[in-house]
Amino acid sequence: MEHIVSLKDIVVNFDGEQILNHINLDIKDKEFVTLLGPxxxxxxxxxxIIGGFLEPDSGVITFEGKKINGLPAYKRNVNxxxxxYALFPHLNVYENIxxxxxVKKLPEREIRKRVGEMLDLVNLRGYEKRNISRLSxxxxxxxxxxxxxxxxxxxxxxxxxxGALDLKLRKEMQxxxxxxxxxxxxxFIYVTHDQEEALxxxxxxxxxxxxxxxxxxTPVDIYNEPENAFVADFIxxxxxxxxxxxxxxxxxxxxxxxxxxxxxxxxxxxxxxxIRPEDITLVPTEDAKLSxxxxxxxxxxxxxxMVVEAYDYQWLIQSTRSAELGSAVGISFGPDDIxxxxxxKG
Amino acid sequence: MKKLSKLYVGxxxxxxxxxxxxxxxxxxxxxxxxxxxxxxxxxxxxxxxxNELIMTSLGNTLIVAVVASLIATVLGTVACIxxxxxxxxxxxxxxxxxxxxxxxPEIVTGVSLMLLFVFFAARMHLEFGFVTLIIxxxxxxxxxxxxxxxxxxxxxxxxxxxxxxxxxxGPVRAFFKVVFPEIMPGVISGFLMAFTFSLDDFIxxxxxxxxxxxxxPITIYAxxxxxxxxxxxxxxxxIFVVVVVILIVKNMIERxxxxxxxx
Amino acid sequence: MKQKLLAAPYLxxxxxxxxxxxxxxxxxxxxxxxxxxxLQYVADVAQYSNIFVRSVWLAALATVICLVLSYxxxxxxxxxxxxxxxxxxxxxxxPMWMNFLLRTYAWMxxxxxxxxxxTLLGYIGLGPFKMLNTQGAVVLGMVYDYIPYMILPxxxxxxxxxxxxxxxxxxxxxxxxxxxxxxxxxxxxxxxMSGITxxxxxxxxxxxxxxxxxGGSNLLIGDxxxxxxxxxxYNPNLGASISLVLMxxxxxxxxxxxxxxxxxxxxxx
Numbered sequence: 001m002e003h004i005v006s007l008k009d010i011v012v013n014f015d016g017e018q019i020l021n022h023i024n025l026d027i028k029d030k031e032f033v034t035l036l037g038p039x040x041x042x043x044x045x046x047x048x049i050i051g052g053f054l055e056p057d058s059g060v061i062t063f064e065g066k067k068i069n070g071l072p073a074y075k076r077n078v079n080x081x082x083x084x085y086a087l088f089p090h091l092n093v094y095e096n097i098x099x100x101x102x103v104k105k106l107p108e109r110e111i112r113k114r115v116g117e118m119l120d121l122v123n124l125r126g127y128e129k130r131n132i133s134r135l136s137x138x139x140x141x142x143x144x145x146x147x148x149x150x151x152x153x154x155x156x157x158x159x160x161x162x163g164a165l166d167l168k169l170r171k172e173m174q175x176x177x178x179x180x181x182x183x184x185x186x187x188f189i190y191v192t193h194d195q196e197e198a199l200x201x202x203x204x205x206x207x208x209x210x211x212x213x214x215x216x217x218t219p220v221d222i223y224n225e226p227e228n229a230f231v232a233d234f235i236x237x238x239x240x241x242x243x244x245x246x247x248x249x250x251x252x253x254x255x256x257x258x259x260x261x262x263x264x265x266x267x268x269x270x271x272x273x274x275i276r277p278e279d280i281t282l283v284p285t286e287d288a289k290l291s292x293x294x295x296x297x298x299x300x301x302x303x304x305x306m307v308v309e310a311y312d313y314q315w316l317i318q319s320t321r322s323a324e325l326g327s328a329v330g331i332s333f334g335p336d337d338i339x340x341x342x343x344x345k346g
Numbered sequence: 347m348k349k350l351s352k353l354y355v356g357x358x359x360x361x362x363x364x365x366x367x368x369x370x371x372x373x374x375x376x377x378x379x380x381x382x383x384x385x386x387x388x389x390x391x392x393x394x395x396x397n398e399l400i401m402t403s404l405g406n407t408l409i410v411a412v413v414a415s416l417i418a419t420v421l422g423t424v425a426c427i428x429x430x431x432x433x434x435x436x437x438x439x440x441x442x443x444x445x446x447x448x449x450x451p452e453i454v455t456g457v458s459l460m461l462l463f464v465f466f467a468a469r470m471h472l473e474f475g476f477v478t479l480i481i482x483x484x485x486x487x488x489x490x491x492x493x494x495x496x497x498x499x500x501x502x503x504x505x506x507x508x509x510x511x512x513x514x515x516g517p518v519r520a521f522f523k524v525v526f527p528e529i530m531p532g533v534i535s536g537f538l539m540a541f542t543f544s545l546d547d548f549i550x551x552x553x554x555x556x557x558x559x560x561x562x563p564i565t566i567y568a569x570x571x572x573x574x575x576x577x578x579x580x581x582x583x584x585i586f587v588v589v590v591v592i593l594i595v596k597n598m599i600e601r602x603x604x605x606x607x608x609x
Numbered sequence: 610m611k612q613k614l615l616a617a618p619y620l621x622x623x624x625x626x627x628x629x630x631x632x633x634x635x636x637x638x639x640x641x642x643x644x645x646x647x648l649q650y651v652a653d654v655a656q657y658s659n660i661f662v663r664s665v666w667l668a669a670l671a672t673v674i675c676l677v678l679s680y681x682x683x684x685x686x687x688x689x690x691x692x693x694x695x696x697x698x699x700x701x702x703x704p705m706w707m708n709f710l711l712r713t714y715a716w717m718x719x720x721x722x723x724x725x726x727x728t729l730l731g732y733i734g735l736g737p738f739k740m741l742n743t744q745g746a747v748v749l750g751m752v753y754d755y756i757p758y759m760i761l762p763x764x765x766x767x768x769x770x771x772x773x774x775x776x777x778x779x780x781x782x783x784x785x786x787x788x789x790x791x792x793x794x795x796x797x798x799x800x801x802m803s804g805i806t807x808x809x810x811x812x813x814x815x816x817x818x819x820x821x822x823x824g825g826s827n828l829l830i831g832d833x834x835x836x837x838x839x840x841x842x843y844n845p846n847l848g849a850s851i852s853l854v855l856m857x858x859x860x861x862x863x864x865x866x867x868x869x870x871x872x873x874x875x876x877x878x
Contacts, residue, residue, distance in 0.1 A: 074520075079512055083505065084505065086509040087509075088524055088527075089528065100514050103515050103519070148513075151513065363704065365716055366715060369714075380718040380723060381727070421618060424619070426616075428612055440616070443620075446627050451856070452811065453814045453815075453816065454631075454834075457634070457834060457852055458631050462630040546706075549817075552839070553838060566711065566714075567710055585711065590703065593706065
């Protein structure tokens with residue numbers, strides 16, 4: 001498959017600090033790619049390099065196979081939806097959306113037609129004359145998307161576009177964005193620190209931390225097979241327990257041996273063991289290798305969230321059935337639920 | 347309490363306006379007396395308009411104010427683009443320097459510029475006159491432009507400029523299409539402030555004008571030094587009326603703009 | 610990178626016409642016409658110490674009067690209905706837009722022996738009082754000319770005080786007066802400080818008000834400087850050193866004020 005955008009060995013330093021540390025990333029055409037990570041991980045910097053707002057200190061960026069280092073933003077076939085929308089306050093909805101087409105000096109009839117299509121796409125028909133300051137956050141968001149898409153970019157860059165919206169609206173817009181991306185069949189590169197958002201919308205998730213790419217994969221891969229403890233911890237909630245890989249398919253946790261499915265870590269290697277809270281079941285103490293005391297129970301709607309203290313480690317457990325506070329319970333999980341990772345450095 | 351407040355405001359307003367009111371009344375007085383009103387006349391207004399010194403100095407004032415405030419506006423606005431791109435530390439230093447002409451006593455600004463001009467006059471072909479006057483006015487005008495425009499850059503979404511570039515504008519075009527409309531209110535208020543300060547300035551002009559390019563305030567000063575002349579009363583009345591009209595118009599425009607923004 | 614360069618013309622301008630002239634003032638204060646270093650001029654300033662004392666005293670007096678008169682006014686204005694507020698403020702500030710020479714001239718005609726006040730007093734058998742060419746007239750002129758500079762910052766800072774803060778003070782048992790002292794006053798301190806600066810600096814350096822309303826007998830620092838540069842006794846070196854001392858005095862007083870400001874904050878915390 002062809003790569004529409006490729007970053008090769010990208011390095012960015014700022015004030016002596018390394019923001020991007022030799023990043024390599026290939027983005028397939030028509031894909032919804034999310035750059036996910038905590039603030040300061042370099043995801044926005046990566047986006048700005050693709051947008052043309054920032055030149056990397058070294059490394060190559062290609063667009064449809066051609067090197068575009070040094071090409072200014074206004075010459076790239078890429079458009080951006082900015083974090084706080086950056087709508088032009090002195091222009092109304094129509095003029096904002098038409099801005100890029102006016103700059104390209106398209107005929108007025110063509111502009112009207114294409115802006116109209118966009119208004120339909122983002123459900124803003126009838127708002128043409130509206131002043132930007134009199135739109136709700138969600139409407140502003142739609143204008144920003146329309147303003148970028150009307151230029152028919154090959155790639156749309158979105159920098160935490162839903163960050164300023166409330167939860168309900170955010171969920172709606174997530175579905176809306178996915179719908180737009182699929183109907184237009186263009187590449188979306190989406191930056192967020194919200195893991196749920198990333199998992200909901202993306203075809204591919206790129207998890208970043210401290211200027212490094214931690215893992216690239218589908219949402220399911222990222223969630224089920226995190227490559228290291230950072231990813232596991234960042235995506236969803238996890239129990240990360242120190243363990244020792246005794247040999248292939250056998251790991252020791254809190255002094256007990258468990259069968260698992262991972263191989264190739266060598267013998268007697270210290271590792272991090274990751275187990276998702278929902279993969280753990282509570283059983284009578286006599287049926288489990290590990291047991292502990294329930295120290296907290298919280299009702300979360302769909303499930304209960306419980307903390308069980310066992311062998312100096314606090315296990316986070318999600319279950320539809322609650323256990324009694326203070327009671328002794330057994331902790332059980334299958335071989336598939338155990339994810340072994342290399343110990344995190346530092 | 348309410349009544350007391352009203353009384354207090356009334357007293358202060360009386361203090362502020364009575365002297366001006368007296369000037370206005372006596373500008374229509376037939377005699378030169380400052381205390382007895384002996385009859386209505388427009389004689390002083392007529393004399394005022396035929397007073398060549400006043401008319402030329404009024405012309406000088408307008409020329410200096412327009413030229414100086416325009417140059418200051420361009421110089422200051424362009425500077426703000428540059429300053430807004432700087433890091434904190436150099437920005438802070440520049441803003442300190444910007445504050446010097448505002449914080450310094452005007453007389454010090456005046457004499458320090460006079461020393462500079464005397465120095466240059468002795469070595470080059472520089473004579474005290476329009477050039478020195480306009481330079482001096484730009485110098486005390488430009489900080490007001492910078493102080494009015496800088497906040498607009500601070501308030502502006504930093505991504506606007508990038509958004510315009512993202513949508514196909516080159517750097518210069520992006521500035522004029524997007525950034526300029528945003529900072530425009532600051533540029534205009536900076537210009538107006540500079541213009542009024544230039545019109546009104548006496549002290550700095552007094553030290554930097556020489557004898558050829560007298561501005562209106564300098565002429566007024568010379569007139570107050572001499573014997574009583576009711577022409578000043580007439581001039582004060584005209585200036586007062588002009589100021590009132592300008593402020594009312596300004597207020598109306600602002601109200602209209604507010605209404606427009608609110609609907 | 611390139612955009613930063615746009616600030617260059619401005620920086621050059623400010624360097625040549627603000628910084629260099631001030632350096633020249635310092636140079637003239639410490640070097641004679643032959644370029645030799647001397648402390649003579651600065652020492653000469655001492656013989657005018659009475660004028661310095663008078664200037665500081667009259668300017669301080671005018672500043673205090675401005676503050677006392679403006680504070681209640683700003684408070685009343687800020688509490689007014691917002692619709693009337695802007696109009697009222699405009700009316701209060703309007704005289705500021707008249708040239709201050711004319712405003713000062715107005716008092717010349719009012720205070721004179723044949724002026725309207727003495728004439729009116731004469732009708733009821735009083736006076737005439739000598740009002741013009743006195744220190745009182747100078748202070749009055751300063752108050753009249755510069756009071757808008759006190760009202761404006763006070764008003765601005767008071768409109769920014771959150772109404773709920775005042776309600777909280779009431780809720781916690783403060784009556785109006787206590788609220789004023791314990792809440793409004795400390796919160797308006799920045800406005801007081803900038804008002805004092807904006808009145809005191811022009812007041813201490815004026816030469817117009819003292820000349821027009823004070824006659825020849827109430828010289829201030831401003832008159833002294835003006836005389837060295839444009840008067841009969843042309844002496845730029847002495848004028849420069851007086852200017853320098855004036856700047857130092859203002860700087861000292863402002864630093865002192867800021868000190869007081871900071872200390873007060875600490876007490877409040």
